[in-house]
Amino acid sequence: MPEETERLAADEAGITRAAELLASGALVAFPTETVYGLGADARNGLAVAGIYEAKGRPSFNPLITHVRDIGRAREIARFPEAVLPFIRNGWPAGLTLVVPLRERSGISSLVTAGLSTVAIRVPVWPPAKALLKAFGGPIAAPSANPSGRISSTTADHVMTGLNGRIAAVLDGGVSSAGIESTIIGLRDEEPVVLREGAFVVPDGVLRVTSPADASSHVDSPGQLASHYAPSGLVRMNARVAEPGEWHLGFGDIKGNATLSHDGDLREAAARLFAAFHEADARGVERIAVAPIPDHELGRAINDRLRRAAAPRPSPGHAGQRR
Numbered sequence: 001m002p003e004e005t006e007r008l009a010a011d012e013a014g015i016t017r018a019a020e021l022l023a024s025g026a027l028v029a030f031p032t033e034t035v036y037g038l039g040a041d042a043r044n045g046l047a048v049a050g051i052y053e054a055k056g057r058p059s060f061n062p063l064i065t066h067v068r069d070i071g072r073a074r075e076i077a078r079f080p081e082a083v084l085p086f087i088r089n090g091w092p093a094g095l096t097l098v099v100p101l102r103e104r105s106g107i108s109s110l111v112t113a114g115l116s117t118v119a120i121r122v123p124v125w126p127p128a129k130a131l132l133k134a135f136g137g138p139i140a141a142p143s144a145n146p147s148g149r150i151s152s153t154t155a156d157h158v159m160t161g162l163n164g165r166i167a168a169v170l171d172g173g174v175s176s177a178g179i180e181s182t183i184i185g186l187r188d189e190e191p192v193v194l195r196e197g198a199f200v201v202p203d204g205v206l207r208v209t210s211p212a213d214a215s216s217h218v219d220s221p222g223q224l225a226s227h228y229a230p231s232g233l234v235r236m237n238a239r240v241a242e243p244g245e246w247h248l249g250f251g252d253i254k255g256n257a258t259l260s261h262d263g264d265l266r267e268a269a270a271r272l273f274a275a276f277h278e279a280d281a282r283g284v285e286r287i288a289v290a291p292i293p294d295h296e297l298g299r300a301i302n303d304r305l306r307r308a309a310a311p312r313p314s315p316g317h318a319g320q321r322r
């Protein structure tokens, strides 16, 4: 973890430095038209795990992937007919679309929390655009604030919350909107609002959640599944596998596959959803998972394991297949 957070001006030198840091797997906060984002290379699972570590987030929610333009967005995701009107005249300010993820998109499964959809946004704010251009790849970013605290609209806010926990902040002035992006997804091929925000939703688009938080609502039946869980039932804190169980190891406990041979929580977080998908691909019915220390990133890992270990409502609501 960096000792001191670099404060970079949003000029050529600052943008180049920020892009270099992102490419090295470090975390860089950057301004967008909504709020400051805490960015990591969306293709680098270890870097993305660092976001959770820096924010102290106790659970894995899917993150928004930021890209330079619609062309890059289409490389990562498919854009069904129903969402095309939103981006016909260019990507509007403050809008995030949740759309089907392409196979081999290269996006870390920690970014989508294992889902088959991805939240994508093209920022319009010049420093964000310049950073995306200089970096050249997709940037995963939630708001740049410690978990449970309010979003940052200036570099000073970011410093107050995250100084010493991230490599750098790109100072691009005050984020003009000051509220998060509007999130629009699809349900039965119809656009639905998952979170109200900076983009003004046209009349006629269904609102399916409260303005406050998409994640608290998308679990209910008929809504978009926001939590991917493997088909197999999970048993936690398993030092030894029982007959018929597929054993996911950690550290000294080897297992059939391991979340991290070295007992590294960041690596385990980066691999968690890929391991769930591997279990599904193998047709595993019961998954035993080695004990994961319940501190730092381990809390978020255990949170997700507990959800996967809990009794399921009914088949079909257990999670999305990819």
Ligand code: AMP
Pocket (backbone or CB within 6 Å): 061, 062, 063, 064, 098, 112, 115, 117, 118, 119, 141, 142, 143, 180, 183, 185, 194, 195, 213, 214, 215, 218, 224, 225, 226
């Ligand atoms: P934040 O990054 O903190 O602004 O929050 C991103 C929001 O987008 C969270 O409420 C997520 O639950 C939501 N989100 C991101 N990806 C997806 C997805 N694939 N499906 C549904 N909701 C998503």
Ligand code: MG
Pocket (backbone or CB within 6 Å): 142, 143, 151
């Ligand atoms: Mg936030």
